[in-house]
Amino acid sequence: MTAPMRCDEFERLVDELLDPGGSEPVRAAAAAHADACAACAGLLADLRRLRADAARLGTLEPARDLWSGIAARLDTPVIAIADRGVEPAERPAAAASRRRGWWMAAAAAGLVAATAGVTTLVVRGTSTAATAGGVGAAGGVLANGPSAGAPVLRASNARGVDAAYDSEIVALHALVAKRRASLDPATVAVIERNLAVIDTAIAECKNALARDPESVFLKESLTSAYDSKVALLRTAVALPSAE
Amino acid sequence: MPVVATIDASPASANRGDSDAASAAAGDRRAFERLYHGHVNRVYSLCARMVADRTRAEELTQDVFVRAWEKLHLFKGESSFSTWLHRLAINVVLNSRKSTAREDARFDDPAGNAGLDSIAGVVGSPMAPGELLDLEAAIAALPPGARHVFVLHDVEGYKHEEIATQLGVTTGSTKAQLHRARFLLREALNR
Amino acid sequence: MTVRTRRVAGVLLAVMGCSLAAWPAVGQASSGRPRRSAAGAAGTDTTFAFDRQGTITVDNGDEDIVVTGTDDAGVHVWSQSGLTVQTSGGAARIEVAPRLPFGAEHRIELTVPRGVHVVAHTRSGGVTIRSTRGDVEASALDGDIQVRDVAGINAQAVNGDILVAAATGTVRAQATSGAVTLTDVRGDIDIGSVSGDLTIKRAVSRRVNARTTSGEVTFDGALDANGVYVLASHSGDVTLAIPRNTGAQVDASTWSGSVNSDFPIRLQPGQVMLGQTGQGNRITAAKHYTFQIGAGGGRVTVESFSGDITINSRG
Numbered sequence: 001m002t003a004p005m006r007c008d009e010f011e012r013l014v015d016e017l018l019d020p021g022g023s024e025p026v027r028a029a030a031a032a033h034a035d036a037c038a039a040c041a042g043l044l045a046d047l048r049r050l051r052a053d054a055a056r057l058g059t060l061e062p063a064r065d066l067w068s069g070i071a072a073r074l075d076t077p078v079i080a081i082a083d084r085g086v087e088p089a090e091r092p093a094a095a096a097s098r099r100r101g102w103w104m105a106a107a108a109a110g111l112v113a114a115t116a117g118v119t120t121l122v123v124r125g126t127s128t129a130a131t132a133g134g135v136g137a138a139g140g141v142l143a144n145g146p147s148a149g150a151p152v153l154r155a156s157n158a159r160g161v162d163a164a165y166d167s168e169i170v171a172l173h174a175l176v177a178k179r180r181a182s183l184d185p186a187t188v189a190v191i192e193r194n195l196a197v198i199d200t201a202i203a204e205c206k207n208a209l210a211r212d213p214e215s216v217f218l219k220e221s222l223t224s225a226y227d228s229k230v231a232l233l234r235t236a237v238a239l240p241s242a243e
Numbered sequence: 244m245p246v247v248a249t250i251d252a253s254p255a256s257a258n259r260g261d262s263d264a265a266s267a268a269a270g271d272r273r274a275f276e277r278l279y280h281g282h283v284n285r286v287y288s289l290c291a292r293m294v295a296d297r298t299r300a301e302e303l304t305q306d307v308f309v310r311a312w313e314k315l316h317l318f319k320g321e322s323s324f325s326t327w328l329h330r331l332a333i334n335v336v337l338n339s340r341k342s343t344a345r346e347d348a349r350f351d352d353p354a355g356n357a358g359l360d361s362i363a364g365v366v367g368s369p370m371a372p373g374e375l376l377d378l379e380a381a382i383a384a385l386p387p388g389a390r391h392v393f394v395l396h397d398v399e400g401y402k403h404e405e406i407a408t409q410l411g412v413t414t415g416s417t418k419a420q421l422h423r424a425r426f427l428l429r430e431a432l433n434r
Numbered sequence: 435m436t437v438r439t440r441r442v443a444g445v446l447l448a449v450m451g452c453s454l455a456a457w458p459a460v461g462q463a464s465s466g467r468p469r470r471s472a473a474g475a476a477g478t479d480t481t482f483a484f485d486r487q488g489t490i491t492v493d494n495g496d497e498d499i500v501v502t503g504t505d506d507a508g509v510h511v512w513s514q515s516g517l518t519v520q521t522s523g524g525a526a527r528i529e530v531a532p533r534l535p536f537g538a539e540h541r542i543e544l545t546v547p548r549g550v551h552v553v554a555h556t557r558s559g560g561v562t563i564r565s566t567r568g569d570v571e572a573s574a575l576d577g578d579i580q581v582r583d584v585a586g587i588n589a590q591a592v593n594g595d596i597l598v599a600a601a602t603g604t605v606r607a608q609a610t611s612g613a614v615t616l617t618d619v620r621g622d623i624d625i626g627s628v629s630g631d632l633t634i635k636r637a638v639s640r641r642v643n644a645r646t647t648s649g650e651v652t653f654d655g656a657l658d659a660n661g662v663y664v665l666a667s668h669s670g671d672v673t674l675a676i677p678r679n680t681g682a683q684v685d686a687s688t689w690s691g692s693v694n695s696d697f698p699i700r701l702q703p704g705q706v707m708l709g710q711t712g713q714g715n716r717i718t719a720a721k722h723y724t725f726q727i728g729a730g731g732g733r734v735t736v737e738s739f740s741g742d743i744t745i746n747s748r749g
Contacts, residue, residue: 015421050397054393190592194628198628221739273740
């Protein structure tokens with residue numbers, strides 16, 4: 001016959017009575033001891049109450065809102081308009097030209113002609129930007145409405161879309177970089193902030209396309225986001241210089 | 244009156260949280276923010292009780308959510324998002340110990356006095372007769388090793404096997420630390 | 435509306451004898467010149483005859499541009515800065531001098547014959563054009579563009595809102611950080627923003643293209659039976675409010691948003707009702723719905739990557 005459990009043994013094994021599992025004979029012996037020993041019964045009761053109280057502890061709340069700090073760390077890194085050096089001072093005529101309808105200057109400089117070749121591969125039927133030709137055309141500048149619903153040339157997959165836009169975006173970034181020093185910093189900040197918004201959209205579309213690569217909607221969403229990026233970079237290229 | 248037809252294109256599951264997790268994994272920041280608001284208190288509670296330092300707990304809570312955002316693509320849906328996030332929080336807290344001199348998580352520290360918070364009523368320190376500690380304060384005053392296991396087991400409900408795996412120790416160690424924690428707390432609370 | 439624009443607009447409209455709160459009512463015909471402070475010795479206060487078929491271009495640095503159409507046959511120009519006015523045939527070009535006199539108001543005001551084509555470019559000022567009833571082109575880097583009672587408009591703002599009311603021609607407006615709001619437009623619409631809401635109210639248009647990346651899109655108007663309408667946002671909600679007896683063919687797509695409709699949805703053979711939602715609790719496929727409202731008619735495409743799509747019935 002097993003000797004009755006001593007108090008020091010009970011103290012060492014009391015957790016067996018508190019937690020599930022464990023050896024059944026040990027639990028039985030410990031329970032029998034608690035029935036016979038008031039002090040150990042008191043110990044068991046205290047620990048049971050402690051365990052119950054711990055399980056009932058409520059949630060704590062931080063003293064301040066933590067989201068802003070989290071969000072700041074989640075933000076997509078700003079796509080900086082790379083500073084490749086100070087642009088030599090422009091001739092007065094050129095400066096005046098830049099002030100004159102700065103978005104028109106993009107067309108005048110042949111910017112669109114230089115980059116439109118790539119864009120037309122995936123251009124949407126619906127115009128999303130004030131591109132060249134939308135301003136000042138003879139015979140009714142505003143005669144041509146949007147061609148919503150026109151056929152869209154689609155790249156077969158996200159990678160194809162990336163490739164179609166990459167070269168144009170790189171070219172535009174290079175053009176902007178040349179002018180960065182002459183641009184108003186506040187306007188540059190607005191452009192950069194919005195490029196980040198678009199880049200987030202591009203990333204989200206790509207993530208979704210990874211799960212549903214056949215989705216026409218997602219491909220068009222990605223294309224639309226790229227269109228927006230190209231349009232914004234063109235806007236940046238054509239910005240008037242700060243005086 | 245026209246029939247109102249609502250097509251909810253979100254997943255059929257009634258678990259909005261896991262739906263948000265799926266959306267957040269796809270890059271939906273708004274969904275992730277909803278997840279944050281739904282889980283921040285529980286994550287913060289775990290951090291605060293584990294490290295016994297509310298300011299640091301706030302920093303760790305932010306670390307947890309940033310890490311969650313980075314790792315969401317690994318959330319496969321085998322468990323609920325809450326469970327996944329909680330385990331991630333434990334990892335973040337435990338990994339943060341290495342960079343904090345105050346936190347000494349060595350299980351072979353018999354006294355376990357390293358890193359005790361300097362608050363009145365530190366377990367093991369003399370106290371005025373009759374002075375009682377509430378449970379939160381008492382937990383905060385535990386030695387780190389004992390505190391970690393007590394919080395994970397008795398407060399958060401993890402099993403010894405799970406705790407041992409996360410802490411990288413044996414269940415024998417976790418049981419010993421839990422035993423120690425319970426007795427220290429009883430002593431502190433019964434004063 | 436930027437703070438500076440709001441303040442300047444308040445000054446301007448006070449001078450004009452109108453209240454800021456009455457902006458929607460502003461723009462009524464005025465054949466008289468508005469009261470304003472003196473141009474000053476270095477300023478401009480001049481009038482010249484001008485053919486209403488011509489084009490007036492106002493190109494300046496950082497000033498507010500206010501153009502009002504009148505029944506007068508000539509153009510009147512006022513500014514506290516020295517302006518260079520060049521006229522050639524049917525065109526007039528007005529450029530501001532590089533430096534304003536100390537304390538000068540940063541504003542150029544013109545009254546022009548109705549029908550004139552107005553081109554206005556400014557950097558850190560706003561552009562306000564009303565009652566010209568001709569085509570308008572406007573751009574602003576850091577300021578709002580407000581246009582009312584014109585024919586067509588082509589506007590671009592980088593950091594500012596674009597507000598168009600009562601336009602009878604095609605409206606093209608692009609904002610980078612700013613909202614685009616159209617009211618009572620009777621012409622084709624092509625508007626967009628990166629960070630800003632797009633709102634179209636009481637439009638009578640056969641072609642609408644409204645796209646924003648971060649912002650909501652709202653269309654509240656009639657649908658032409660032969661019209662084509664595209665309303666899209668990446669992360670914002672898209673709301674279409676159309677008359678109760680409208681017919682339309684709707685194509686709705688979203689990745690993580692919901693689609694809600696007041697209208698009974700009737701599928702025709704071959705139309706898609708439900709998109710798959712994926713496995714378990716993870717989205718693995720976009721949702722795409724095509725359905726008919728009423729007897730069908732105008733083609734409506736509503737898209738949002740992560741926002742909700744709502745089609746409300748009016749009346």
